[in-house]
Every structure is written in structure tokens, then in C-alpha cells.
Amino acid sequence: MPFARPRLLYVTDLTYPARGRRYCDEDIHLTSRLREDFDLALCHPKDAAALMDAFEAVVVRNSGPVLACREAHEDFRARALARAMPVYNPLTGRADMAGKQYLLELTAAGHPVIPTVDRPEDLGRLPAADRYVVKPKLGADSLGLRVVTADELPGLADGTVLIQPYVDFAYEVSFYFVDHDFQYALYAPDPERRWELRPYEPAPEDLEFARRFIDWNGLEHGIQRVDACRAPGGELLLVELEDFNPYLSLDALDDTRRDAFVAALKSSLRRFLATGGPAAAR
Template sequence: MSAARPRVLYVTDLAYPARGRRYGDEDVFLTSRLREHFDLALCHPLDAAALMDAYDAVVVRNSGPVLGYQKEYDAFRARALGSGTRVYNPLSGKADMAGKQYLLDLSAAGFPVIPTVDRAEDLHRLPTAERYVVKPRLGADSLGLRILPADRLAGLADGSVLIQPCVDFAYEVSFYFVDDDFQYALYAPDPERRWELKPYAATAGDLEFARRFVDWNGLGHGIQRVDACRAPDGELLLVELEDLNPYLSLDALPEEARDAFVTALTASLSRFVRGPSPRPDGDPLRRARRRGRMRG
């Protein structure tokens, strides 16, 4: 890369109709600030593979679920990994970036995760509940999610869906990280209004919980969102670890916190763009799929 300002291709779907969120507004704000430090262009995710060679790095932000363009997304990944293109977040993520298998693995390993199974023979491992959450491995953004009674589970648990007890949680809370540095936390005081978020004062115990998953993922660079719920016993349980394109809910932050996040993101992206190019040493998503792990 030359000594000129880094050239960044910022991937977003400004028109994606997210429920309770305005993807476009968030990315318009972020790119308006990042332009102070980078030569930056926006593109739709369907155009990323064709355009990325002209840039020093590709930033994948609010690009929406890849279910609607899975073939094109797979081609983008393959081309980026094959050419050593810098993609932020890096494509080595082990959480939602590689599918929902991580929920099964972490649950089996004893991590503080909502208990999760995918086979009828494993249903006995779940705690008894009146209702259960059933979500497809290929689901995203709550697409295909159902809540069902126990007597309707056996015929569904064929490996294509994940099954979890429907936890009667007090609230949901999300912890946002840039690289491995905690930035802020937001929570939804009313479980029925999950996108009406307010700043949350994270305790040392909360951050220890969240960092455990960030450390497990080992990304090194990028933005991660650790979604959790406060269980009836007061403990936090992981709901999701979003490491592909987490929505940041920056509009729920006071101006000072929003500016601090932009500063952290700018510094991280600057280090990433000017660092060594990633080596094209294989696609972790392809390896995961060979083990039956599909993108969520």
C-alpha cells in the first residue's frame, strides 16, 4: 500500500428493511466520520467481489443477512481469502460468521450459553420448559424462528434446526467490542420491546462474561457484539456472538460515547489496513461446512 490515504470499500445495504433499526442511518453516520481518515466508497454486498481489488481493505458493515445472496457471499469470501484481501471483520470468525454450530459446541463445553441441541436423541439434555425456541441453522435476523411446546419438537430435531428452552429472562443486554477492547453496553429493559435500547452500566462480572466469548473467538481485529440475557437465577447466558456485521445501535448512545466508539473504530481500522496482508491459508467457513456447520 502506498503512503497515500488508505482506500476502503465499505459494504452496506442502505435500504435493508430491518425491524426496529435503521441500517442506512447508522452507516451514513459512520462513513461520514471515517471519510476524515480514509478514501472511502460505499457499495451493496452484491457488488463487493467485483469492486474490492481496487481498495486496500473491505469493511463489511450493515450488509443484512446473507441468506438472500448466499451464492454471491460465498464467492466474495472465496475470492477475498484466495487473494489475501483485507476484510474487516476478518473472515476467520468462529461464531455467527461460520454458522450456528458454535452454540452447540459452547453449550456442550459448559460455557454460559442457553442450552442448545439439534438432534432428537439429545432433547433430554435440555431443561424442562413449557415452550422451546426452534430456529433454523440457516436463520438470521430471527428469520424462521418459532416458539413451540415440547410435544412438537421430536419431529423437528433432525439436525437442520437448533432447539433451546424458552428462557423467561429479565432483560437482554449486548456488549460491544472493537478488537478486544470493550466499548459500551446496551440493554432492553422491556423484553417485549427488544430494540428500545438504553445504555447499560456493565459490572466487572458482566465484562468477564463477555470477554470470555471474545477471547474464544480470537479475531484480533474487528467489531463484535456479545448478546446475552439475564436468566431467572441472575446469571448471564449467551444468546448470540455476532462477528460478521453486528448492528451497533449507535443512536442509543450519548454523543460522547458515540464519539469514543468512532475513535476506537478508526484506530483499529487504521492498524488493520496498514498491517500485513492476511495469508490465503484456507477458508474457515468451508472447513466448518465440511463438518456440517452452516452460516446462520
């Protein structure tokens, strides 16, 4: 007998510690709203592979970096692909979902990103700077990030890390999308307190900047966050494109914008289940 409402397995780590943020609060709020339209159960990332067959789709949200449970995540991913299980966001993302390699690709293609290299022979392609940022290709949440001098770079560029000039930016700003539709933007006026966000009203050129990366990634369904910094010259540069489990900072929104985001997410999930779910997960 078919179920009257779609059944969603919502993957989250309610105990994940985040500096200045309570990820669990966001998921408690979102799941309370999604239950208005879907039958839903929460599970830890380590349990997703074993439980997903009882549901019509898996929604991956604030599951934390997969580095802490990499084997479980790879098992889930392999099983989901083998079963054509609809996973939201779809597993075809080209950005953070697949690691940080995309920053090298975007740099080589001339996109407005913080210049990024990973090999000793390419260090000369970076602009001169007093300091440089070195971070693992498989890193997340600034894990393993170091700030070093130019003299230290040759011994670090071994292909496993990304190297970028340290940008003395004015502020960071994030643009949030559901499918290809812009929802809202938030920024951190104080670079030293990146978790304290305020609403940001983007100029047309800001949205054009953000949309080029959404278009580049090519996901038809899902939530994406374009993180950028305002460089000293006034231009925006991409910091990262989060297409795996972007934290949404819904607590920084007023009720109207929060409700609008939830409505957009519900509509996206219904479209995903009706038209693109199984195909999008292959």
C-alpha cells in the first residue's frame, strides 16, 4: 500500500560542535517545518547507508565534515549510487562535495576566485604576498588550515594541499540558493568574528558573480552556498562553493525570509522527488 506522503531520511549530526553556532538548532527548526509536508526521520551520517532503503529520498544537511566518518560516508555514497537512491543534494556536485580540487580548476579557467595552486612549479603563478594560506584538499571547517610565509611554501606544495595568497579582505559574504533561485545573502562585517552574520542586500553585479558559480556547478536541485570575500580592490573573489551540506544561518534571518526559504526548499524537494530524484543521483 503506497504511503500518502513522501518519506525523507534527514541526515544530520545533532552533536557536531561548531564555533559560535548550534547546527542542531537549525535542523530542529527545518525538520519541524518539513514535517508539515513530508514524513521524516533523522539519523546520524554513520547510519544513513543502513537506513536509507526505507525512504524515498535522503536529505543530507548539517552532517559535519565527512573526514570524521569517511568510510561510512563512502559506503553510503556507493550504496546510494548503486540503488539510484535520490539524494539531496544530488551526488553529482563538482564543488566541495568532491573536495577542494575545483578551486584549481576555476583558477586555471580564469574565474574570479582566490588564486590557488598545489604544485611547486606553479607557485610563481600566485601574486606576491606577505603571507599565504595552506589548507588540505579534503579539509572542511578550516581543519588543517595554516598561514605561512613564502619561504615555507616549497616544502609544503606536495599535491595534497592548496596554496593561496592571504587576502586582507574587507568582509566575507555568502549567497544562498535553492536550485538555481537566489534566496538571501548574509555577511560578516568583522572578519575576526565570521560566525556573526547580518543580512546583506546584494547589488546586481554581486548576484551575477554568485550565479556564475551556481551555473558552473550544474546541479538542477539542492541547496548551495557561494562564499566570497570583498578584496582590497573592491571585487568579489570566491572562497568556496559549498554544495554538500551548507550551514544556512537561518537564525540570522527575519521570519519573512526564513519562511520564504522553507517554502522554496519544500517546493524544490517536491520537484526533486517528482521529476529528478533517481536520475539525479546516478
